[in-house]
Amino acid sequence: MKKVYINSVASITPQKTFDNSEFLDEVIIHDNQVVSAVEPVYKDYIPPAAARRMAKGIKMGVVASKIALQEAGLENVDAIITGTGMGCLRDSEKFLSGIIDNNEQFLTPTSFIQSTHNTVGGQIALELQCKGYNFTYVHGSNSFESTLLDAKLQLELNEAENILIGGVDELADHTTKLHELIHHIKKEDITTNTLLGSKTKGSIFGEGANFFVLSNKEQESSYAEVVSVKMYNTLPLNDVVQTTLSFLKENNLTTKDLDAVVLGNNGDVEFDRFYNELTSDIFSNTQQVCYKHLIGEFNTASPFGVWIASKILKTQTLPDILKLNNKGTSSFKHILLYNQYRGENHSFTLLKTC
Amino acid sequence: MEALKQELKENIIEQLNLEDMTVADIADDDMLFGDGLALDSIDALELIVMLDKNYGIKLTDPKEGRTIFESINTMAAYIQEHRSK
Numbered sequence: 001m002k003k004v005y006i007n008s009v010a011s012i013t014p015q016k017t018f019d020n021s022e023f024l025d026e027v028i029i030h031d032n033q034v035v036s037a038v039e040p041v042y043k044d045y046i047p048p049a050a051a052r053r054m055a056k057g058i059k060m061g062v063v064a065s066k067i068a069l070q071e072a073g074l075e076n077v078d079a080i081i082t083g084t085g086m087g088c089l090r091d092s093e094k095f096l097s098g099i100i101d102n103n104e105q106f107l108t109p110t111s112f113i114q115s116t117h118n119t120v121g122g123q124i125a126l127e128l129q130c131k132g133y134n135f136t137y138v139h140g141s142n143s144f145e146s147t148l149l150d151a152k153l154q155l156e157l158n159e160a161e162n163i164l165i166g167g168v169d170e171l172a173d174h175t176t177k178l179h180e181l182i183h184h185i186k187k188e189d190i191t192t193n194t195l196l197g198s199k200t201k202g203s204i205f206g207e208g209a210n211f212f213v214l215s216n217k218e219q220e221s222s223y224a225e226v227v228s229v230k231m232y233n234t235l236p237l238n239d240v241v242q243t244t245l246s247f248l249k250e251n252n253l254t255t256k257d258l259d260a261v262v263l264g265n266n267g268d269v270e271f272d273r274f275y276n277e278l279t280s281d282i283f284s285n286t287q288q289v290c291y292k293h294l295i296g297e298f299n300t301a302s303p304f305g306v307w308i309a310s311k312i313l314k315t316q317t318l319p320d321i322l323k324l325n326n327k328g329t330s331s332f333k334h335i336l337l338y339n340q341y342r343g344e345n346h347s348f349t350l351l352k353t354c
Numbered sequence: 355m356e357a358l359k360q361e362l363k364e365n366i367i368e369q370l371n372l373e374d375m376t377v378a379d380i381a382d383d384d385m386l387f388g389d390g391l392a393l394d395s396i397d398a399l400e401l402i403v404m405l406d407k408n409y410g411i412k413l414t415d416p417k418e419g420r421t422i423f424e425s426i427n428t429m430a431a432y433i434q435e436h437r438s439k
Contacts, residue, residue: 049392052371106407108369109399 001156002216005354006223010067010166011307012037012060013208013295020071023311024319027294031191034176035206035296046127053110054123055090057170060209061120062127065164069128071221072213078160079133080124081150082168083143085299087117089172097174120168120209133160141264141341142231143167144210144303145349149229155216166211167300179205184342186267195267195293196324203266206296210303212310218354223310224335227251227350235346240277244338247348259332260287260312262305263324264339266297271343278338279324288324289335302339302347309335313353359430369404370397382426390425398423410438 011017014035015028028038037060042051045063054062061082069075095111113119118136125134133154137146144167151163179185186202195204214226228251235243248254261283263275279288291308292301312318312332337349363377366386370393384390387398398416401423405411411433413419422432 048374052373053396102407106403108403109396110371113396 002158003218004152004155004226005215005218006212006226006306006310006351007162007215007219007221008068008071008213009223009307009310010064010071010211011208011304012040012064013210013304014038014206015294017307018063018067020067023315023317024294024321027192027321029192030204030296032189033180033185033204034171035204036171037207050127053114055088055114055170057084057088057090057168057207057209058114058120058123060170060207061166061168061211062123064166064168064209064211065124066127068164068166068211068213072162072215073219073221074162074213076128076130077132077162077164077213079135079151079154079163080121080128080130081133081147081163081165082118082121082124082136083145083147083165083300083303084117084120084136084138084167085140085143085169086175087138088115088119089170089175091115091119093172093174124164140345141299141302141339142233142345142347144300144306145229145231145347148226148306148349149231151214152226152229155214158216161217162213162215164211164213166209167303168209169207169298169300171205171207176205190267192293196265196290198267199269201268201270203268203292203297206298206301208295208298208301208304210300210307212303212306222354224313224351225354227352229347229349232346234344235340237274237277237343240274240346241281244278244282244336244348247350248336251350253334253350255282255286258283258286258334258336259329260289260309260318260335262289262291262309262335262337264292264302264305264341265290265324266292268342271340274340274343274346275338285327287318287327287329289318289322290324291322294321297341299341302337305337305339306349306351309337309351313351355430355434358433359426362426362429362433365404365408366401369400380426384425386423386425405433409433409436411436
């Protein structure tokens with residue numbers, strides 16, 4: 001079986017991450033519960049005629065895919081695999097509001113056409129004129145990890161050479177209000193700096209698009225090797241430690257072999273317990289890294305963790321803003337990522353330096 | 355008639371998300387499809403719904419659209435003659 005490499009990365013998030021020459025050099029401190037993505041100048045990447053029907057999520061996805069391809073030095077790929085938790089929410093809300101507001105009359109086609117979950121994957125394929133395998137996974141907070149696993153299997157078996165994968169989700173007003181009502185979003189104001197120490201329920205919500213070119217051919221620009229990825233729909237709190245150790249063992253590693261662990265803590269006192277099980281036990285002596293305080297929670301926030309881990313492995317640096325503890329680690333070879341959302345859809349991803 | 359043309363241009367820009375255009379960019383006799391504004395078939399559906407919603411005009415024969423949607427002038431003339439609201 002062939003090895004799988006991350007040959008390029010691209011990220012659009014509530015931080016200024018779309019410039020690949022930087023690694024969180026400048027951090028935006030957000031002080032509200034809903035944080036919007038910092039957007040690049042879309043016109044630099046998408047012709048106005050094509051962009052006019054695209055909502056924010058589609059634009060973010062298309063631009064992130066173009067940045068990823070550019071960095072990989074590719075004009076096309078063999079496959080496009082996209083993950084999204086909620087799909088094109090803004091157009092869905094627009095279409096559904098139109099039905100209600102106009103008493104089921106006068107329904108226009110654009111928002112309906114653009115509202116499907118696979119719109120981003122489709123638009124990327126149209127832009128690239130890519131007629132290869134095109135698939136969209138919609139699986140809550142495991143949506144991106146599903147794309148990673150699919151791409152990994154195809155590349156290992158040499159069914160493809162270069163695959164574009166990514167995760168994208170956008171904020172939309174009505175859905176955000178619903179999450180506020182059910183307290184998935186915190187009631188109180190909180191800042192980027194205080195979120196992870198929060199003792200209340202809920203998190204802050206964000207949005208973004210993170211895309212990567214995966215390949216079974218290593219190149220000079222490669223960031224990391226994707227060693228393994230495993231997902232669980234449900235995982236009892238008491239099993240997290242043992243499951244993590246088993247995952248490491250399957251990859252012939254122990255906790256001592258890990259140079260950092262990237263965790264999906266989002267400041268929700270109810271569900272950060274899953275991470276605390278690990279940080280207070282088997283990873284108490286490991287460098288702990290968190291990222292959701294910078295970008296908020298959303299179903300495809302976890303690929304930003306992959307972006308972070310890839311950057312750490314390539315640059316061998318770890319910005320202070322990401323450190324949950326400080327172990328003074330200066331050399332990074334193996335990084336484990338663990339993520340879950342509200343106690344469901346757990347994922348373990350293991351990356352290794354090239 | 356001039357007010358209607360102005361209203362049509364504003365609605366077209368808003369409904370069809372012609373973000374880079376202003377009312378001044380659309381001449382009354384510009385071709386809406388093809389060489390002019392380069393609108394497409396999805397835009398045609400949006401315009402049909404707009405006629406129904408804003409002016410109470412139901413186009414039952416899609417072929418009619420070809421002549422009605424030729425320009426702002428043709429649209430305004432058709433609306434003025436057939437509008438029910």
